[in-house]
Amino acid sequence: MNEYSFTLCHDPGMPAATTSSARRTASRAARRQQLIDATMKCIARKGLSSMTLSDVASEAGLSQGIVNLHFESKDNLLAETLASLAGEYRDKFDKALENSGPDAADSLQAIMEHDLRPSICNRGKLAIWFAFWGEVKSRPTYQRVCAEWDQRYDDVVADLCRQIIADGDYPKVSAESVAYTLSAMINGLWLSCLISPRSWSRDAARSAVSNYLASTFPRHFPRTA
Amino acid sequence: MNEYSFTLCHDPGMPAATTSSARRTASRAARRQQLIDATMKCIARKGLSSMTLSDVASEAGLSQGIVNLHFESKDNLLAETLASLAGEYRDKFDKALENSGPDAADSLQAIMEHDLRPSICNRGKLAIWFAFWGEVKSRPTYQRVCAEWDQRYDDVVADLCRQIIADGDYPKVSAESVAYTLSAMINGLWLSCLISPRSWSRDAARSAVSNYLASTFPRHFPRTA
């Protein structure tokens, strides 16, 4: 499924073209990732607006100045955190596609399942996504990263839909519209998971998607109980 | 459509039943609303995490200390801003319902149209909603307000779906699931409006919803071109 791969500014530990200091560079990359991970935890726990670099350093078990040493500025750390979040998501997304069955329907199913899986769809992770989305309007950088990915997501899904439509003869269905709807649904379900954790049910979310797919592509997605 | 009305802590400009000082009281409420409006503009422009009380005061054309005078603290201002945002939305929502046709399908249609109308679905307003959603995990207060509203929204829509299902004999359709899906779709479409304003199209959003409704309730929502 390489054809869908794309690049964001996410590439921890690029091979270090320099001669010897591979270990040092590797360690540097590892430290950066460690700090990014700490940042994500902090965003999830305290929110973007009250997270401080002290929090991040503490969470990472390191000292005050460490973030500026590795990322120059807080803004930069956050930008790279978003890139990492997106990259991580993309990797899992790609893997889910690769591991899916051969048909487009299987792939589509895999994507949807993937998006609702606990490793992706849990309050902690979602809080981070929404934290960045909440600043998208005022931070062109965030917007670019998010928009790029969303576009790609829609493209991939639309492509799969096109194959399904061709395969199953659904003349009245627009691939783009279905892709758009699916993408929106996932994001909306994520929001409700974040906002109403008490009443939220993963099964309800899954069957909402299933129902939609079943009513849109009845010959590919049989209605479940 | 009073049966769907509900209350959030939103009540700008109470009717001033008291005899004297009505003017002063009115002015006080007006000032608060003025500050809340300024806050919304600032959130939309700068984001929750970099908006300052100075920004708000400037935007309102007033002096530094004015916010603390009327809201005691920034936290409080933000909480009341969210309440106002929700209240404003609720009012428009209720009005849209009232003005809709007599049938449940008309009402449902009205809600969907309302949610995608420019006065609701524009980057400025959406940025505010997402700003608060982005902090929901770390601010129980925000969560409560948002969850309360989401629940209500789903209830109202589910109720309408139930009427439509009963009326149109759609035995395999679950009202809750459809309501859930519609609610998620709207939020997801909002997100894409916020994130990808360039490629976003109101018509595409509308037809995504229309298509879904048409495929779910074919006898009530005829497929459009």
Next chain:
Amino acid sequence: MNEYSFTLCHDPGMPAATTSSARRTASRAARRQQLIDATMKCIARKGLSSMTLSDVASEAGLSQGIVNLHFESKDNLLAETLASLAGEYRDKFDKALENSGPDAADSLQAIMEHDLRPSICNRGKLAIWFAFWGEVKSRPTYQRVCAEWDQRYDDVVADLCRQIIADGDYPKVSAESVAYTLSAMINGLWLSCLISPRSWSRDAARSAVSNYLASTFPRHFPRTA
């Protein structure tokens, strides 16, 4: 005992040389005193450094701007409060002298008793005195008022001591030194009342003074049990 009277800048409600508006002026003086009283309560409760004009206005049951209306500034209010405190003390002091027996020893006794009486020597009142004394070094105004009074106190007491010494033939005793000691003792006893209210005992304070007087002027102050 007019010979000992002296003036501080304390004179509430001076007769108002103007023609008619006597009532208005009287009311004005009353209001000023009301505010000064409120100020004293606030100093006792919150301390000089955290007392605000709002506190004073609240305590007096009046509105925000009232203090500046009547006293122009906070500094001025405090200066007049100190003057009032000193004036009040002076009045009671004078009255205690007037009401005392005819002899110098009686007068001295009366002064000492007066200084340890609950109406003077209670934590509330003392807190106010010490609050001002605590700022004496940095506020020449306070110092002047306090120094003036202290001088007078010492003079009065030294005068009485002189009479006692002459009357009782205590050749080795210096009137000034005894006056100085008595004055210091009283202030020290006040401090211990303020600092150690739990263990402080009015009787212990009184007998400390009695013992001192008995050992200094044995023929005038018989030792008590």
Next chain:
Amino acid sequence: MNEYSFTLCHDPGMPAATTSSARRTASRAARRQQLIDATMKCIARKGLSSMTLSDVASEAGLSQGIVNLHFESKDNLLAETLASLAGEYRDKFDKALENSGPDAADSLQAIMEHDLRPSICNRGKLAIWFAFWGEVKSRPTYQRVCAEWDQRYDDVVADLCRQIIADGDYPKVSAESVAYTLSAMINGLWLSCLISPRSWSRDAARSAVSNYLASTFPRHFPRTA
């Protein structure tokens, strides 16, 4: 004279028993003491109520945020300043006792002399003590520290008096009352030093104490010229 030693929360520059980073720790303690010293100067110069953290930082030749870095809050700085003031006094007090002659009368004499020595009894230092005493009523923390010390002072002095009384056969004298009187006298003399620096005379203060001691314990404290 170890039997009279006692502890307040005062311990600048702990000996750094730890192996490494002794320098850093030492420096930290030194910085704290530096700030406390600056605080004392500021209180003496401007008074508790108008001293600001800026003043302290300037006085110490350091930057704005330094106090909060080392003391967390202004309240905390002040509390530790009082503790340091009391600790410093206690150390000198103990040393004066140690260096005094062998007899109880010598010790008592040493204490009194000590309390009136210029290094203790000067307007700058006294202004600080009175500044804190002025807030004792509204700050339980201050009160506790002050009350604790006063109690100890009285205990030590009373103990000495008891020895003197036993040694010299003064049946009618109460050790507690004398101790109480002496303690009060010293505080009162301090006040007059603070309030009336012009007319205040160290010799007058000393002879007031001497006279009292001579008349109370004639066989131990011979009358001076």
Next chain:
DNA sequence: AATGAATGAGGGTTCATTCAT
């Protein structure tokens, strides 16, 4: 590379003071 003490700009907040009513 890592530390953590130090900086200082800028935040939220307080409050003495002003002024239209």
Next chain:
DNA sequence: CATGAATGAACCCTCATTCAT
């Protein structure tokens, strides 16, 4: 005379950033 909304300077405090070690 009295009110209380409004002001804005100045406070305490936070925190991203710097830098000597």
